[in-house]
Amino acid sequence: MKRDVKRENQLNISRRDFLKTSALIGTAGAITLSGCQPKNSMTSAQGTDVGTGNYPSDKKWDFENPPQSIPANKIIETLQADVVVLGAGLAGVCAAMAAAEKGAKVIVLEKREVSTFHGGWCGVVGSRRQKELGIDIDADEVIADMMRWGAYMPDQRLLKLWADESGRVMDRLLDMADAEGIETIPEPDLKQSWLYKEYDISLRFLPAWNATLVPLIEKNAKAAGAEFLYETPAVQLLREEENGRVVGVIAENLDGYLRIDAKAVIICTGGYENNPEMLAKYAPRALHAASSWYSEGSTTGDGIKMGMWVGGAMQAGGYCPMLFDGGIPGFPLPIGLARQPWLNVNTLGKRYVNEDAPFGYTCNQDINQPGHMKWSVWDAKWEDEVELMHGTVCERLVPPLWSADVLDQSLKAGFIVQADTLEELATIMEVPLDTFLQTVQRYNELAKSGKDLDFGKNSEMLTTIEQAPFFATKSGAALVVTLDGLQIDTNMQVLGTEGKQIPGLYAAGNASGNFFANDYPITAIGVSHGRALTFGWLAGENAVQNLA
Template sequence: MNSEGKPQRKISRRDFFKGSAIAAMGVAAGGILAGCGKPATSQAPAKAETSGKASFEVAPPPIADKDIKETVTADVVIIGAGTAGMAAALSAVEAGVNTILIEKHTTFNARGGWNGAIGTKVQKREGIEIDKAQVVNELVSYASNKVNGKLIRLWADKSGEVMDHLIDMAEAEDMQIKLWFENVKRPNGYREYVTGHTFNGPKQANLVGLMEKHVKSKGGNIRYSMPAAQLIREGKGRVTGVIAGSAGKYTKFIAKKAVILCTGDYGHDEEMMKKYCPKGLDVDTNVYTPPVNTGDGHKMGLWIGAAMQEDAPHAPMIHNLGGAPLSSNPFLRINALGERYENEDVSVPQLCNSIQLQPGNKAWYIFDAKYAEEVGKMGAGFARRTSVTDGMRKELQECLEDGRAFTANTIEELAQKLEIPVDAFKSTVERYNIMAKKGEDLDYGKQRECLTTVEKPPFYAGKIPTVLLVTLGGLRTNINLQVLDTEGKIIPGLYAAGNVGGDFYANDYPVIVPGLSHGRCLTFGYLAGRNAAAEKL
């Protein structure tokens, strides 16, 4: 059977694998990190064959029967207990089938906290109507048509139904579900839809924990600290299970109906990053902690003949987390040469893209003592501040103390603290002030409301970090979430959902739909679990 539609640099290592204060802060606060599930531990061999393949593409020898200490049988076996995996387990147990969920980590995986959907009861209560066709067309266009539009339409059509089910579950336990942000449409044509739903605040663990509770209450078997190693498939036959655990104490999980991969992305496998997403290496830090997202579901799929999405390089999700407050607002931005380099009124992924083109990947945003009066004029948007609070002032002070931000009473002194050319910086600020006073950006065409002078001391500068959250490329599936092989045919008994699945993103992560990453994980995880449960024995 064919698929339901086939979509047809330099690497700066920097601090990629180093721990960071940004990562610690993001995990502790449940920040705005995104991701859909923990991958299973890879059992790839240490060396690649001499065929030109990367080592992760080479299938290891099958695990011998003598090394298997336990065999467990279920109808559906799900690998990866993140947002997608827990949603898959939930729908499978709700369908009344025997369900096992295995996870390599000691608990479920949850980060971030916004979940994108269209047509939910919460949106209807707020009088928010969103044109699905318009959103689908914009997402496909954002990806330069290098995606499977049918998968995006599937999310748009089914996300409201899945989200409403979760909302009912949450409200039954007095959880508060709120929408994130307002409808944004700026003069430059950029828009954001009101799609992000939070459950008792922007903390994904609240929602994933709720799903875990329901999975267990309905008899689902969850096994943590159980890393998957190899899928079980004879030739081009059906996938009948997975072997998991570690050497000397493997467990064979037999799946009478299907196996579902919900193993997340590959952001901590350097070899996979170099092949599929080199741009994601050229960042200040990788904030996915613990670093268990090593693409193991991708690898296990490749080893049995699955196809990877064809549009490489894959899209990374790179945001400016962990810097001083206001770094997403369109204040003057300068590079290490002291020069302005863009229209600053752009989205978070776009501002990170432009930073990666600057000398040394360095950029700062510049503002002065009257910033509190100017913030509200700049418009709302993903990660933007629309007002200055006491909490934000405290946050800025902390950044001044720890070196993420700088202040000075003169432009010359500020340039010296940033270690950038003084004369070039002074010239940049002078020209920017002239244009701001005239209300016309002659260099990049930024709208009048976002042109603010830098003339009232003290002056401030904040370093804008670039941070990899997840990678967004994976195995090809059809609209039933069944994994496809390199000939476009279904691999029987194998499904994929979340960031292990491909053909949904290209180029970049589209924050025009806040919460889309988790929203896809929830919707496709739930649908994959339901579809797998309906398989005929």
């Protein structure tokens, strides 16, 4: 992979820019840890446990039952549009922009009072920015690796479509950014010595990543004529019985129900990570997550359900929750120091895994442990050793994901515990003392030998635990989003149960399926957002092209 001085210059971001990013993104380094009450996505709306997903295959779920049609006399207003976009996240604002700049009358329905954005790495292939920086990406290799991650369950045609079109779509977003003086940077620090190859496909928009990008696209979409209706969630799709075409949507605002007649509807409402019943059916593994990082609570599978109610088919297997390590009960954000590949032990005090695996793989192992939890353990040398840990992407201890006061805040809040002796630490952790001490002794022996004979972790990350004070954090998997949704084809059109297009209905982003399966391929950095922006844009273009 080629590099030049242009690229290196782009990585010299000022501390002031990082601090701006921290304030806007709201990461752990920018907020106080005490007093946070995350939404619990592991229980039903009534507060009852939905279990672990061990249900008979023929079970009929409540969300699968279409609601009664809203009668005409309940409609307080009827609007007209060419294209209605459901959801104003990354996929939704891209769909709105693409359709509006082609001259369509566009209405965007957003459940929340503002648009939604998370994270910041946007994975694309072949953008002009990447070409300027000398980044040469082998798209075939990336696609092949992503197919392996998904056990060849994804639709490879969709992966190729992303690889072919994402650069073009990113170039259009770069035009918007350039006009506003917004800088973009690639991922500066890929892991070189790892069992898994990281692909240099991501770009970030400064200073606040997707908190900069989404409002930028939203602003341009409005300038192109798109109308945004906030706090107005869609509740039902309208589909003609005669020809099966989706011809509009019923939405609800604070005053009542609206009917919007349209020639195309694009579902961009996100996944179902805050719908415990859908998790129980499709992704029961996620029910064992220790926390949820989608704290708004707005992604409850609304668009997916509406699509299913009019005949749309859900992704057929390989359901894919995005699980990240470091989920801390009682806190809805990651604490970077706890996510480093230090020594991990389960609640029995035993080491059980190579701590330096990709996020989803680590989470699978964590979920398999007693209580679905682990302890990460390190010592006073951490500041000297943390560079050796070289966390993957958002695990790295760099601003805005990390600031110097996070350790003190975490200790005060009780998310990190500290002790002067290993015996005292084991008591605080409530793990068997003898077993824990034997585990630490064995780990120290491996570290001093320079080879992990037990689990094969990179020798650079084998650091001893012998200098007081000692630290530990209890964590499990964190549910970020779900990545499977309605089946779509390469036109972004939703498919019915027989594999045929539903006329007038499109989906993109996490409301769409067939792109990911089983585990999120974190090594294809930012590909989730890359899919969202690319397929949202294509959905907008295709919807206008196929207007009846």
